[in-house]
Amino acid sequence: MSDQSSLPRLDAALVWFRRDLRDVDNTALAEALRRAQRVYCVFVFDRDILDILPCKADRRVEFIHASVVELAAALRARGGGLIVREASARDEIPRLARELGVAAVFANRDYEPAAKARDAAVAARLQADGIAFEDFKDQVIFDGAEVLTQGGRPYGVFTPYRTAWLKRLGEDDLRAADAGAECGTLCAPALPPLPTLVDLGFAPTGLADLGIQPGMQGARATLAAFLPRLARYHEQRDFPAVRGVSYLSVHLRFGTVSIRQLVSLANAVRLGRGGEYGLASTAEAAEGGRVWLSELVWRDFYFMILDHFPQVVARAFKPECDAVVWETGAAAEADFAAWCAGRTGYPLVDAAMRQLAHSGYMHNRLRMVVAAFLCKDLGIDWRRGEAFFAEHLNDFDLAANNGGWQWSASTGCDAQPWFRIFNPVTQSQRFDPEGRFIRRYVPELNAVPVRHLHAPWLMSAAEQSACGVVIGRDYPAPCIDHAAARTRTLARYGVLKAAAGE
Numbered sequence: 001m002s003d004q005s006s007l008p009r010l011d012a013a014l015v016w017f018r019r020d021l022r023d024v025d026n027t028a029l030a031e032a033l034r035r036a037q038r039v040y041c042v043f044v045f046d047r048d049i050l051d052i053l054p055c056k057a058d059r060r061v062e063f064i065h066a067s068v069v070e071l072a073a074a075l076r077a078r079g080g081g082l083i084v085r086e087a088s089a090r091d092e093i094p095r096l097a098r099e100l101g102v103a104a105v106f107a108n109r110d111y112e113p114a115a116k117a118r119d120a121a122v123a124a125r126l127q128a129d130g131i132a133f134e135d136f137k138d139q140v141i142f143d144g145a146e147v148l149t150q151g152g153r154p155y156g157v158f159t160p161y162r163t164a165w166l167k168r169l170g171e172d173d174l175r176a177a178d179a180g181a182e183c184g185t186l187c188a189p190a191l192p193p194l195p196t197l198v199d200l201g202f203a204p205t206g207l208a209d210l211g212i213q214p215g216m217q218g219a220r221a222t223l224a225a226f227l228p229r230l231a232r233y234h235e236q237r238d239f240p241a242v243r244g245v246s247y248l249s250v251h252l253r254f255g256t257v258s259i260r261q262l263v264s265l266a267n268a269v270r271l272g273r274g275g276e277y278g279l280a281s282t283a284e285a286a287e288g289g290r291v292w293l294s295e296l297v298w299r300d301f302y303f304m305i306l307d308h309f310p311q312v313v314a315r316a317f318k319p320e321c322d323a324v325v326w327e328t329g330a331a332a333e334a335d336f337a338a339w340c341a342g343r344t345g346y347p348l349v350d351a352a353m354r355q356l357a358h359s360g361y362m363h364n365r366l367r368m369v370v371a372a373f374l375c376k377d378l379g380i381d382w383r384r385g386e387a388f389f390a391e392h393l394n395d396f397d398l399a400a401n402n403g404g405w406q407w408s409a410s411t412g413c414d415a416q417p418w419f420r421i422f423n424p425v426t427q428s429q430r431f432d433p434e435g436r437f438i439r440r441y442v443p444e445l446n447a448v449p450v451r452h453l454h455a456p457w458l459m460s461a462a463e464q465s466a467c468g469v470v471i472g473r474d475y476p477a478p479c480i481d482h483a484a485a486r487t488r489t490l491a492r493y494g495v496l497k498a499a500a501g502e
Helices: 027-035 059-077 089-100 113-128 158-168 215-236 249-254 259-270 283-308 319-323 330-341 347-359 364-377 382-392 398-409 424-431 436-441 461-467 482-499
Strands: 010-017 036-046 083-087 104-108 132-136
Touching: 010 027, 010 089, 027 036, 027 104, 027 132, 036 059, 036 089, 059 215, 059 249, 083 089, 089 113, 104 113, 113 132, 158 283, 215 249, 215 259, 215 283, 259 283, 283 398, 319 482, 330 347, 330 364, 330 382, 347 364, 347 382, 347 424, 347 436, 364 382, 364 398, 364 424, 364 482, 382 398
Parallel strands: 010 036, 010 104, 036 083, 104 132
Antiparallel strands: none
16 A cells, blocks of 8 residues: 555545445545545445436345445444435535535545546546545555566466466555554534435345345355355356355445455465464365465456456457457347347256346356357357346446456457357356256256256157157257357357468
């Protein structure tokens, strides 16, 4: 963290909460309390964002609302309060800063192009009023120019980035933001009751019924449940029928947990210091910590890519990949509709898409499977799948979503060649061998023997009759033949080989 000791003491500052809905280990809040005598806090339900959401029963809005309610209570318990406004943040933050008479607005840095444009507009309006705007690194471990190649350029491939990231990692990078002295006082202005979800124009979605607990308490409970599984993370994380992953992605997305806390934990376990957290310090545990830490580094990597290469929002990271011609027309539209509905005829793909529709969550291995299927079996533009995920994922994060889709489409930051094509049946057999996940989300296949479950269309008419599942009537026939699709995909991507002069 940068040394702020030489900066002038401020009379009052306003902390603008966004993707950081916690009052602990929060860089902007900690810096405000260090440098200002009086500290106000605000969260804006930004109508510029809410008004364009296609569905008014949005799990993410409910998660944010519940987390804001908890944050407000936590700040009240510390003698302060949370000002909650419903407006355009571009207008409301400068207005509120003038109203409160603060000298500065503090916020934690965002890396999405739209958010950066918003912050620049807010900063300009504040500057016109003689009010400073300062942003801080908080949702990543490293940003900006902190991890670059020896040539001083951003990395474009993950593995060398991870090597450089780990080499740079030190204790100061993981120290909690509020570990130092905080001299300021949280202010508690007279506040109206917080708006309800209905006041905001949204309907409850039943997060509790899905086992999703928002807020800092939810993050703590989710992490506590994961710790006993961490030692086997590397063995279990790819199997969707097993509780092998952390389920912390939505908490990282909205900042109800600190990335520094998670990286500190993963790194300690990786280095054989699991005992610091009451965990085993075995070789197996160390491997679990190493693999989990690598996944957290992926998160930093995708934020770095989005920050340095904002063109990836609309175009391929590899410019030559924009020459790939995707399928269009009525047949492609029918295939896309089948993919969205979980009716492709490939059980693991369909189970994954139905899990997303049901819960707003999809297992990471399955995200790769369904993305590869859309792009390389159906030949449909990765941007369409990315947009569908953006609409439905509880943990939607532009950096990770874009990065993951471009990885699957072989248009992004991937050292592997474009001719890597997942076989959806092989993936199903490998990662859901007993069909437990498939049977949960595709119940019409419950009576199908496991030997046929991954490719039920291969059953004979007699076998279909025996288990009461007629393909084409009770469950769709495959919308595409994988072998034929693979041939078409190799031809489609062949333009890249030609462009490289191979």
